[in-house]
Amino acid sequence: MGELLPLADGLPTEVRALCGNLRELFSSLDVTLRRYAARRSRDPGAVSRYLSGTRIPPWDFVLDLLNDVAESQGAAPTPEAITVLTDLHRKALKISNAPKHALQLLQDQLAEADRASRAAVIERQVLTEALQERQRRVGELLVQISQSEALRSRQAQELAAEMELYRARYADFESERDRLRSVILQLERQLEEVNRRHIQAEQRCELLERQLAAVDERVSGEEWKPRSKTKILLVDSIAGNIAALRGILSAIDQELLPAHSGEQALEILDSVDSVSLILLSVEMQGGMDGFEIATRIKRRSRTRHIPIIFLTAEMHGPHSAFRGYAAGAVDYISKPFDPWVLRAKVAVFVELYLQAH
Structure with missing residues (x-):
């Protein structure tokens, strides 16, 4: 040796x-x-x-x-x-094609989500400090306005020329006050948006940690099969893609419902219960694309609570990811996807559904 x-x-x-x-x-x-x-x-x-x-x-x-x-x-x-x-x-x-690859992918996703969470916390702190500084300045300006008004009352009859100067100063104070109030409103909206992104990033961190745990458990020899069966809707206009999804998800032992169009997917959702998850292809041939289908699903009170994972044939950038999450998706996976990663994500959402029901 x-x-x-x-x-x-x-x-x-x-x-x-x-x-x-x-x-x-x-x-x-x-x-x-x-x-x-x-x-x-x-x-x-x-x-x-x-x-x-x-x-x-x-x-x-x-x-x-x-x-x-x-x-x-x-x-x-x-x-x-x-x-x-x-x-x-x-x-x-x-x-x-080893489980370690799935672990590495999920570790990378967790790191990315953690960076987004920490960046949101820092941005929130900066915006909060900026908001407090503007509010303090507005308070100072209100005091200055009050003092200017008192000065005008005392000197109005004696100093007519200086009154014009005062009016200009007063107008400047009011203009700055109005401008700062506008800035405050904008900062408050930005702070609300940062808080929303922070919550989303934390939720994504929690999901990714559960998915990593799912892969770890299966690597150690445990089966994928949850304690009970639910229904999973597979939406893709290409039959071969649905067949591939069936093969990958067979180990999880859930009832898989295929749909080849948005209209068929909506009909199935209207007629069945116990749907724990929807795997939805972004690129649909003819009719609605994945974003439109997701929007219609989330508009319905009967189906808006069902989590959606988008499947896309392209590496998604910030714009497409934003569209997906805005349409109601809980996750976004690029094809060709790792079977272990997909099984882990699906298994976690099935367990979440069973815990809630």
Whole structure:
């Protein structure tokens, strides 16, 4: 076990690229494999499999190896090197179709939601301070206006010329007061919007944490099947997409209701109960698109409470995500989606429905 084994045959390009970089880093340490495994308290067989490509190493192994090489060279790892290895590691995980890839995706989404929450908290603090400062200034201006009015009463008969000067000052005070009141209204609206975004980001963090827990439980051997059955509506104009969704969600053991148009989806929702979730494609061929269908669902008192996950064929940007959440979606997944991620999200919403009913 002291020497590196050759790279395994038939490795995917992504795995071969990762292993090649790791082997090059390991070789620069000038140490035997067994000795390095002992240094890091790892199993020599596992280290050998990591470096031969028969098993994708965990990220902490990659980072430890990079730090060891940097330490031996008397320098810290560069951000560029970390970025390159991070990209290679995630590509290798993705091509291996392992649960770790789903965990990594959900960890990234949780980090993004947490950043949005923290940014909203900071913005809320800045806006609150700005609002308080303007309110204080308005109070000062009201005092100044009152003082100016008293001065005008005392000098009105004696200082006619100065009255014109006063009127100009008074008009300026009123103008600034009105302007600041307008600013206050705008700041209050912005503060309300930031609070709304903060609540949404916190809710998304909570959902993502539950979804991460769901994947962790299934990785440890638990089944996907919830304690009871509900109905899940699958809306896509392409039959092959619905068939793919059925295959992925079969492990959750729920009743799957297909709909190939917005009109058919609304008819099904009018005729059945116990719908725990709607998976809705944004890109629908002919008729209403996904945003229009979601808007009509949320307008109905019978169906407005049903959570909607949008499925889209394109990587969504801020504008499309805003449209989706404005239409009532609780989540947004880009195709091709990871099966573990989709199962985790669906399983969590089914459990939430069963807890509420």
